[in-house]
Every structure is written in C-alpha cells, then in structure tokens.
Amino acid sequence: MTRRTLAVVSAGLSQPSSTRLLADQLAGATRDELARRGHEVDVRVVDLREYAHDVVNNMLTGFPPTALREAIDAVTGADGIIAVTPIFSASYNGLFKSFFDVLDAGSLVDRPVLIGATGGTARHSLALEHAVRPMFSYLRAVVVPTAVFAAPEDWSDGTADGALRGRIRRAAGELADQIERRPPTSGPADPFALTTDFLQMLGRGGDTTVS
C-alpha cells in the first residue's frame, strides 16, 4: 500500500458552489478508485475564493503570502490534481487562470491533471477543450482524456445524474491510471534549487581544476 496525494482546486465563487460540488465528486471518485487499487489517499482541497486577495497580491509583488504559499505547495507537490472552474464568458474564470499564472514555471511538468467545469449552459462545455486543456498543455502537465462538464440539468437536488456520474467515474479511473504510473512525488519543487551544475554556471564546463 502506498500513500498518494491529491490536490483539488476549485475556482467557484458562489456559496454553495456547483463547481466545488463537482470538484468534491471528482475527488471522491478518484479517492475510491485509488483505494480500490490499494492506495491510501490524502486529499487537500484548495478553494480559490479563500485565496483570491492573496493571488492578486502575489501577482503584484511576485511573492505569495504564507497561506497561499502553503496552498501552492499542496498543489505543486501532489501526485495528481483535479482542477475545476466555472465557465465565465466561454472560458475559465479569472481567479482560476490567475492561480495557475502565479505558480513557478515548470512546477506542473508531467503532473497528472483531471479538468472539470460547470456552466449555465451545456453549449459551452467545449470551453474545457479550447481553453482549459491548452493551458495545462502549455504548463506541460498530463491532462487525462475525459474532461467533465456539468450543466444545471446534470444535477438533481445536488446529486449528479446517471450520465454525469458515468463521466466522473471514467475521468477518475483515467486520473488513477496516470497517478499509478508514476512514483509518489517528493513534495513541491524547490524554486531555488540549482538546475545546472555550479561549475557550468561559472562558465567552466567540466573542468574542476582550481588555479
């Protein structure tokens, strides 16, 4: 049995939030699927509305306040990420984009990501494919094939209907597959870690002679 970590990012602004509801159901299905395969799962939910002011401060100053730093570390250090946004003007909302904008470059490379969205109309479901998926492709994350969109008619009394439940289950299975293919992460990347040999940084290549 290995311990796996899942970070759930929800950019819903309402309270209660249908985006958060979808995020929780995706997280539950993924946790159940990983548990069925013999993994213990730690789930950390990052509800972005709680960090909205911090995200803007980070954009203005270049530094995350402590609470946001801790949330960023939970996301960049997770074995898998579930990222769910409400659709605003046929795309992700500004808070969702801004959060991923303040992450260090390279911090999501090869990271399995399941994307989801909620909207007022199913006609905008392809925003997941023309906006959300390309953003994570740019960040070089590995986005699972099934993206889950929930329109108002997909819910009855806060419960996903049969078709939505099926999409959630399929996407959760795909995320579990990607997580299982990789060793557990060693935590968030150190932004100050040396990525180049120190001597090479001094322009001295492999020559270790001290003169």
Ligand SMILES: Cc1cc2nc3c(=O)[nH]c(=O)nc-3n(C[C@H](O)[C@H](O)[C@H](O)COP(=O)(O)O)c2cc1C
């Ligand atoms: C400013 C704004 C723009 C919106 N634009 C769209 C849109 O283009 N397409 C759509 O399907 N829904 C749109 N919606 C509806 C939201 O996506 C929908 O209500 C969403 O589920 C809200 O999520 P929440 O309950 O987590 O806040 C918009 C809502 C707002 C407030």
